[in-house]
Amino acid sequence: MSLLVFYLFAAIAVLAALGMVVLRNPVHSALSLALVFVSLAAMYVLLSAPFIAVAQVMIYAGAILILFVFVIMLLSPGTDQGVGALKAQRGLAILFGAALLVLLIAVLGGAVLPPTRGTFTPEAIAAEGDTQAVGALLFTNFLLPFEITSILLLVAIVGVIVLAKKRQSISKQ
């Protein structure tokens, strides 16, 4: 059953990702990407990480992508036309992207995973609650990254205001 669900969502994810890359209209790309995000959330549920799944939907699909959509509407750019200044770019990109995929599959297929396992088995996590388990780690072992995150967000806020306000003052002239 879980294999079936995996293939269903994997197919959706790959097709949607392909659509995001190929579709001309940026809004369609964004919508495809939303689909990828949601199917990845399903993957996380399959991997017994529901909290990450929900966070993925809330932040990626529900916030980040909305921002993308806003910016697309803000700039309302046209669709990509032609190959642009770099003629060989597209062919080479696809060629080397494929080569990278082949290499990655070769590497990962031959990889021997370490047998060492930690203590957070799915059963252990379920007993404690996924959110609680992640939170317990985050607020103790990863306390410093957590606090630094706030500084990162602060910098982002200030940066955005500076960039956006600059634009506004220009447009007033």
Added chain:
Amino acid sequence: MINYLWLVPALPLAGAAINAIFSRKMPRWLVSVLGVGSVGLSFLVALAEFFTVLGAGAQGVFNVSIYSWIPVGNFKIDVAFLLDPLSALMLLGVTGVGFLIHVYSTGYMAEDESYGRFFTYLNLFVFSMLILVLGSNYLLMYVGWALVGLCSYLLISFWFTRPAAAAAGKKAFITTRIGDFGFGLGVILIFVTFGSLNFADVFARAPQMFQLGAPIITTITLLLFAGAVGKSAQLPLYVWLPDAMEGPTPVSALIHAATMVTAGVYMVARSHVLFSLAPFSSEVVAVIGAVTALFAATIALTQMDLKRVLAYSTISQLGYMFLGVGVAAYGAGIFHLMTHAFFKALLFLAAGSVMHAMNGVIDMRQLGGLRSKMRWTYITFFAAALAISGFPLFSGFFSKDEILAQAFESGHIILWAIGLLTAGLTAFYIFRAFFLTFHTQARWTEDEGRKTESRHSPSSVVGHPSFHPHESPASMTVPLAILAVLAVVAGFVGMPSVMGPNFLEGFFAPVFGEAAAAIPAGTEWMLIGASVAVGLIGIGVAYWFYIASPEIPVNLAAQFKGIYTLLWNKYYVDEFYSAVFVEPGRRLAMFLWQVIDVQVIDGFANGLGRAMASFSGALRGWQTGYARAYALLMLVGTVIVIGWLMLR
């Protein structure tokens, strides 16, 4: 209390940091409070640590790890402090004497425009010295070692606008670097040999791994001693110390008498396990110490510059200390180190007080008769002079006597004789300086109208100058008084066995092991008698020469003109070095500059540049300016790297 050990070096560092950044904006009193206060607090903490060690008795060895500094494979160096009786005593000395000298400096440097800079350097020096003393491994010690060298350089050339000061700083730095190079090699060799730089590891492994007199240990100890020779101004690398008197007098007192120059002694004492395994090296240490002691004392006989007399005296006394540690009397060496710190710092500070009063004049030919003008300076200088001369029951008496006794007892009769002779010379030259400065006729005239401004850089006033000497402010006299008390009484902690309990020997037991068997009382009394007699003779001769019949030294100088000129010119060592090392070095440098650098290296570099220019011209075509093209190249690179890793 041991948890607060880090405060001891941290406080002066904080003081230095704050003064370094803000001293320009701060009022002087705040600079003083920070500079003096940080060292004062540090002293209080050190005092508490000292009593912790004292209270712990035989268990008084603490290892305090602060921070894992270099963890590379099995090369693991911690910033860790070692607190044992040895370092605890050194801590007290460094922070205590340092504190007094800081206080003194507030008066002495009051007029200087670079007041904040001075305290920054001074605090930084205290911090560096504490790192040197506290470090629990050779690398940390080496860091402190290098840092004190830097501070010494900065402080000697503090008045860097004067060429002499700048040159003296350079000379000190370069000369000591020669020794430091040996020290560095020694440290590397220790790591190669023992696989660790921790004192605890090295000292535990050394006796198990090597027999007595193993060549490798001898090499290590000789290399370490090379560092000590440079830092502690022994033959043949002593030449920088007299020149270092160009620095401000508190610097001379703190760095070039009480603390930094004794680092070599401390290091040898710290490495006593290694030196005990290398009898040859110990022998070298003792011989160099004794010869230096005598050599410097003879030079001091004729010098007319008060501070230089003290400088040569310092070299001589350091020689004593090396004689002590060289004959395995480590406790005695450190004991002398401590008492010397008190009385030599006092001598320097008193000399500084004289300079303060005499408008920077330090040439004894222009002093004299200051006894009545500077009562406190006079009394304290007198106490210090008695101490250094080994006058009975003064501190120098106990420590010097112990070294001599140990030298005698260990069978180094010749070295003992040299030491004894030096003791006599010491008593003579120090009282010569004392009489010439404070007694005799004033060789200057009172000038009521001209209130002397305080200038401290040695000025060369020719002829018969006029001054209005005055006693220094309390900020200078109080440290003098405190040091004087210490110089008088400090010796009682290490009384010879015939006179009472030797507290110091028991205190050092956790470091140096139990004391050697006591010297037979008869021998002991004989040795004491000899050194006391020699000291008294020295004082007496000085009195006879300079107070009773002042024409004698003039006659003597005329009669033994050859020897006098040789001594007056300090055995022409500077000239010798200049001819043998400096001048060829300069020639070599000129050759390297004009031939190797300009033609070969520059030619190569320019050619490389030209080649690069043409090569990059070819590469420029790749820089299209299109971000996507660069990204594509990144992908291509990734594919190539992964592919290569796969196929390899």
Added chain:
Amino acid sequence: MDPLALVIIEALIKSIVVIIVLLTGFAYLTLMERMVVARIQVRVGPNRVGRVFGIAALQPIADAIKMIFKEDFIPANADKLIYVLAPGIAVGTALLAWAVIPLNPPLTIFGYTINFEIANVNVAVLYLLAIGSLSIYGIVLGGWSANNKYSLLGALRSTAQMVSYEVSLGLSLVGVLMVSGTLSLTQIVQQQSMIWNVVWQPLGFVIYLVCALAEINRVPFDLPEAETELVAGYQTEYSSLKFALFYMAEYINMLTISAIASTVFLGGYQGPFGILPGVHWLLIKMLIFIFIFMWIRGTLPRFRYDQLMRFGWQVLLPLALANTFVTAVVLVLLGK
């Protein structure tokens, strides 16, 4: 029977039942709203079609039939795919929220225990928030795809408003979570058998209600479809069943927030002091909320847009944060 198949079948039945109930509820909600607002405005309201028990009980059916047979056209310059998808997304996200809301205590029939929620997951509260944030897509895409200035502006306003209040909405629930210590709605409801959470979290409750009203774009936060400025907002170009789907989404959202408010703050299916728990209690509580919402619609004027945004960011957000921290401090002081 294969337990996996059993789970699927059970879920299938529950989903279909819930969806049908919600659709019916939506239909009669429109009738109720028309009648309540009419009474408030001293009008008669619908009273012609299919009178049963003295009210026009068959009116919603007539409305539905009318909607279905309306002409369904797509504006010329619209982005056709997205234009069609948008109402689907809107109603889909509205319905999906009900997957985690517990309706009744578990019942055991013939040894088989039935849980009256579609999925009992331990991240239910976060799930609701996630689904809520996805519901923005329906509106923003619908407004954008129609290629109409009113639609686009309406969609943007609506979206900006929703995201602004979503922050405070999320924060208003944090206090409850601190008291309950779980994200599972089922457990939150069970914990309230004696004392409802509203007792501990009165401020959180109020903030939640205000934000929820703004989330579903109802009066006084119905700026996006302010008729006088923007015609019908993002729905301007929609007709027929697509319009009905948007409408449906709105009313189901109203039901959803009433259900969440009842569940999280008022004990859900729990009666006061544990009296006779059951789905009727949930329905009563929801009806009270819905009536209040309609009452507000009938009486309160609309915010101005700049006031609305400022209210969200500068009043509600600090209040919600303060509520969280006061709760934290009290909990620490009580040593819980």
Added chain:
Amino acid sequence: MPIDYLPILVMVVVVVAFAAIALTLSSLTGPRHPTAAKLEPYESGMPPFGSARRRISIKYYLTAVLFILFDIEIIFFYPWAVLFRQLKLFGLVEMGVFVLILLIGYVYVWRKGGFNWD
């Protein structure tokens, strides 16, 4: 456990089916008489001018950005809240620091007029 979430997947399937049926139904049942005027965008009866897909105010963008950043804050709040009984004062302090830093940004936005819509 993933099995707990299976009912949600089932419901998603049902909801998608329902939406698909409703959307196709509407295009099947209604009459179909397209005219050029009918298919024009509605602009209060006036002939429409220009495309609707033109640029919009940066304010919406700014709001969305602020939303993202505070949304992150909320997602951090949830695990914290459910763990609060265990974290106690420690939790209060660490989240206090976190929020305090973010509040600097909040106040900055406020002072820069980021919440003003005029």
Added chain:
Amino acid sequence: MLTVNHFILLSAILFCLGAVGVLIRRNPLVMFMSIELMLNAANLAFVAFSRYLNNLDGQIFVFLILTVAAAEVAVGLAIIVAMFRARENVDVDEVNELKG
């Protein structure tokens, strides 16, 4: 049987699709979305290994990456908007000089 390899393979495919997307699209917004896709592929790998190793650190990483991505998108899009302001179009090939 569902193994970690399934997820890693999917992650690799998505990553390569993202990489190609960055390279062939000229609209910076779509390029940016492709980068987000690559980031998500990495996240998937993180969670997959986290599950395989029974170690929650991977999930924490993903959680932190989420927040970093949010900040990155906010600032990145602000830059794109500013770029658009200066140039009146959004084609990265037009931006081939280091001046605004």
